[in-house]
Amino acid sequence: MVNIKEVAKQAGVSASTVSRVLTGNIPVAAETRQKVLDAVKDMNYQPNPLAQGLKGTRIKAIGLFIPNVRDLVFPAAVRGIEDTAKQHGYTVVLCNTDESIEKELSYIQNLRRRLINGFILSTARSNSPHLLALKEEKFPMVCLIRHLGEELDAVVLDNRDGAYQAVKYLVQRGHRKIVILNGNMEVYLYRERFAGYRQALEEAGIPLDKRLIFDNINGWDESGRVVRDMLNSGVRPDAIFGTSDPKAIGVLKAVKDCGFRVPDDISVIGFDDSDIAAFLDPPLTTVAQPFYEMGVKACEKLIRLIESKRRSRPKVEVLPARLVVRDSVR
Amino acid sequence: MVNIKEVAKQAGVSASTVSRVLTGNIPVAAETRQKVLDAVKDMNYQPNPLAQGLKGTRIKAIGLFIPNVRDLVFPAAVRGIEDTAKQHGYTVVLCNTDESIEKELSYIQNLRRRLINGFILSTARSNSPHLLALKEEKFPMVCLIRHLGEELDAVVLDNRDGAYQAVKYLVQRGHRKIVILNGNMEVYLYRERFAGYRQALEEAGIPLDKRLIFDNINGWDESGRVVRDMLNSGVRPDAIFGTSDPKAIGVLKAVKDCGFRVPDDISVIGFDDSDIAAFLDPPLTTVAQPFYEMGVKACEKLIRLIESKRRSRPKVEVLPARLVVRDSVR
DNA sequence: CTGAAAGCGCTTACAG
DNA sequence: CTGAAAGCGCTTACAG
Incomplete structure (x- = not known):
């Protein structure tokens, strides 16, 4: 795998410059920029997200907690989340919790350290101190389908x-x-x-x-x-x-x-x-x-949370329920 | 988040030593070892997987490609995979490819660089040069449910x-x-x-x-x-x-x-x-x-591939099919 | 058995 | 606008 130094060499600039054109928030001369871009393209260079993550940059991944993918109702929500995540360059890590606090804890332990930028939780019971604790640490998170009261962002049905x-x-x-x-x-x-x-x-x-x-x-x-x-x-x-x-x-x-x-x-x-x-x-x-749409909304909310500097007050979004009449009622 | 230096300081040893007791393959004096363990426990230290990954250590994540979680048949396999992965300390990144080569490519681009140690693919059509190319790079991968002939490890049904x-x-x-x-x-x-x-x-x-x-x-x-x-x-x-x-x-x-x-x-x-x-x-x-079991098998196979040094020849495991007689046939 | 040092691949102040 | 340097948090040869 080609790294930033090799690209820099090929482009005849320093690694710093390569990094600057790629991250994009610091100005680079148009001509230099072009040389770098050419080299990047030529060598098919992609920054190593691990190294980026180490420097505190976004790793662009979210953790998704659901009780069980195998339950009829979750796949649609999962799909909505994953589609949205992908669109924003995020990756989703799937966690089946079986509603067990121990499993949740072990996932949290495992994912917390920067491998993930935030959580979508569809798993919450009323007593979830470990989740509230995460919230205390300002870890971005949003509840989906199920929620824990007003302290956490959420997308739920009425x-x-x-x-x-x-x-x-x-x-x-x-x-x-x-x-x-x-x-x-x-x-x-x-x-x-x-x-x-x-x-x-x-x-x-x-x-x-x-x-x-x-x-x-x-x-x-x-x-x-x-x-x-x-x-x-x-x-x-x-x-x-x-x-x-x-x-x-x-x-x-x-x-x-x-x-x-x-x-x-x-x-x-x-x-x-x-x-x-x-x-x-x-x-x-x-x-x-509307599981799919709820997944989309929750994911957008989470990404907004992750990418915005300042925290606004949590908001729980309550979507209207709609009866679908078919033939099982006389 | 506490880092290795702070733990070292608390234990009165060097960071190297802390690393050694944690990774475990290099001998450390029993007494020193205990001091380190105490500090680790005390401070609830967990190594940053990003930094570990940068050094070439396992990040312990696998990418899972399926056409669509929302299809009736995949969730059980996904669950088998995720359960097994978790058991081995691995994390699974879910990718819905909709059988589109472009989507597959973009996921591969995104995940390849060490964020993932291997792939499980349930998505393969017969012409999948991009997957074969991954294979060429010695990237660990196993096919599940669907496969691409004999060149790739696989778990499929007869x-x-x-x-x-x-x-x-x-x-x-x-x-x-x-x-x-x-x-x-x-x-x-x-x-x-x-x-x-x-x-x-x-x-x-x-x-x-x-x-x-x-x-x-x-x-x-x-x-x-x-x-x-x-x-x-x-x-x-x-x-x-x-x-x-x-x-x-x-x-x-x-x-x-x-x-x-x-x-x-x-x-x-x-x-x-x-x-x-x-x-x-x-x-x-x-x-x-038997989707769940197939997921388990595929995941075990993949982890074995990831963790073993030498590559053995790919093997496609063909499970026997079994007719389940219920009432829809006269 | 243990510590100091180098290095993984980036990003970002610091100079210029 | 650009480069050299420091540093993110680890691991692992290299000495001792």
Whole structure:
């Protein structure tokens, strides 16, 4: 690999000059500049980012924390982030945290030292002191999809309203006995979605029924199991609200496995509008979360944070939720 | 961030000594060693990987090229890779190439200079001179899922046999008019799958029928469109073989949209056994490609390549395909 | 076994 | 506008 000295030699200038034309913020005579540019092109020279990084220049990389790429919902966001990063010359390091604090810590340990200029976090529970600590160090970071309150920049959906819209729609269609399959209530977004559920029911004068409320459910296997147990035990709801598409997918299958039709016997509604939603049978009615766009926004926000000198106050950007009506609700 | 000098000072030794105990391959007196370790622990010191990288030490990062994380099939492989990488202290940089040579080139340009120790490529078409060139430079790399012949290490499935098993199964179940929806024939793996299709038909004495063979089809939208057109034009196959699960998913929907039942009227078979396959309706019969395990294997192979001095001859590891029978074939 | 020195490939004050 | 020098934080021959 050719280095700056060899380029300097070929161009007949000093290494300093080469560096100056390449970094670009210090003026160089047009003629000299051209000679350097020619040599650079000729030798196909590219500065070593490690050396640049050592000098404090940007290494142009960001760390992305998500629970699991393998979850239906994250790839679209990841793609939005990566596309945006690439566009700005940044590289993205993927970290699967499985929502484990230990894993997060070990990634942070590993990446913190200048190998990365900032983080996008899609992983936060309410108690994340290690993340707040990073924030204290002025490490650029933005939360995506999930967030930790007002202290950190974030791009999130209006989760309460999304759930509200979903359940309100169910109510409007005449359903009253509405099951909610919710995620871990330690995660802010699930608390919000529950709040939306409750609000819609309250407005309709439908009392909360503990037997219809299921917490801390993850993914399709778990949601399927819960629904099967419920149905087998004789409970017979009008509709089931899965607070994520994976949960709704588990519901779809479990309901049919138990001999009921969707939506004729039981309506199902999801949350996410993942890529597969329209291809399910029946096509899933669900609340859209524009993952790709959210990824783009989060990444742009982060790069702005990294590249701007002064810190402005953190802002959490709340995007509107939108119900996508397909055929899984009667 | 504390650096090696400060640690040396606290431990009362030279920076050289600190470096020696940390890298570990040069002997240090037990007592000195302990002092250093104490200081390191005390100050929570971690060497700056940038500086280490500059000196030629491993930066411990790998670049992962896939067409698109958002495709159903890649996340599981990505996860296998990332888990393995993490276990070995490596970091993975995700690159979505969209099968574009230009994108690949720009990633290579960007990552080559020591920011990455090697590549995992899941992206190769048959003409990939830029990848072969990397290989020439002795850059460690391994192909995953797709490969480029014998010159490069690789972990792939026995694609021909997988397709053969699928179509043979169809034939055994009494189907004769079997449509194949195949991918881009420039991709080796799709040529192989086609070969398997042909072989199974030949063995059964069923002549190839051009009207049942569709090439260069990508993803569910395209496959759905093709199937709808075919069905509307009056062609009525016994079975449809989608050479990837996404294609099969498009088929499932299109067939039903056209008023036919799966599998009663038309059987459908896929390839991949993606996570969602069992949750489709009907659950999809498909050829399993153990993505996670393949990711693990590829990553281990790459790390071995990176960390071993001498190059051994490239080996392509071909894993056996396995048909997973569910309910989409009559 | 240990320290002082050189050097990895850059960038950026410091002179001129 | 340009060059020589120092320095980023390490590692590793070179002496001792």
